[in-house]
Amino acid sequence: MGFPVGYTEVFLPKLFVHTLSFLGFIRNLISALFNFMGLTNFLETDAVWPENxxxxxxxxxxxxxxxxxxxxxxxxxxxxxxxxxxxxxxxxxxxxxxxxxxxxxxxxxxxxxxxxxxxxxxxxxxxxxxxxxxxxxxxxxxxxxxxxxxxxxxxxxxxxxxxxxxxx
Incomplete structure (x- = not known):
């Protein structure tokens, strides 16, 4: 007995995880570009922090x-x-x-x-x-x-x- 070499049913979740990872990379790249150009006011953030x-x-x-x-x-x-x-x-x-x-x-x-x-x-x-x-x-x-x-x-x-x- 041994461990199986691969699972065919794992392909779809793996593709989904890689897609999400790629989208996160694109988001960070755009965010860095806006920060570099000084346009951070145009980005919408979900976090709302109290002033004090x-x-x-x-x-x-x-x-x-x-x-x-x-x-x-x-x-x-x-x-x-x-x-x-x-x-x-x-x-x-x-x-x-x-x-x-x-x-x-x-x-x-x-x-x-x-x-x-x-x-x-x-x-x-x-x-x-x-x-x-x-x-x-x-x-x-x-x-x-x-x-x-x-x-x-x-x-x-x-x-x-x-x-x-x-x-x-």
Missing amino acids: PTRTTPEHPPVSALLIREILPVIKYEELVVVGDQPESCAVCLYEFEGGEEIRWLRNCRHVFHRACLDRWMDHDKKTCPLCRTSFVPDELQGEFNQRLWAASGIADFYGEYSSVPGL
């Missing part, structure tokens, strides 16, 4: 994200004073920091991120550093944060209504 993807936020961020934003300071990168080496880039988007950009400096772990990157992280109901998973909320403010989160979530109102009912 780091600035997108949901309509209703979680209550915890709003409270954490009040706690975490927003400063300009040029105002950041760090003992040792200053961070060069944001670990979320991997872009380098520039002087006038707004950043958030985490108190617990001392990591630095672009404001928009960290806000977007919090909008997904994340409450820890994207790098080391240390809590955003400093230990000394954790009790106050929990009380404010409990009050803002509406649970306090629910229990407040029934607390005057005997037996509850």
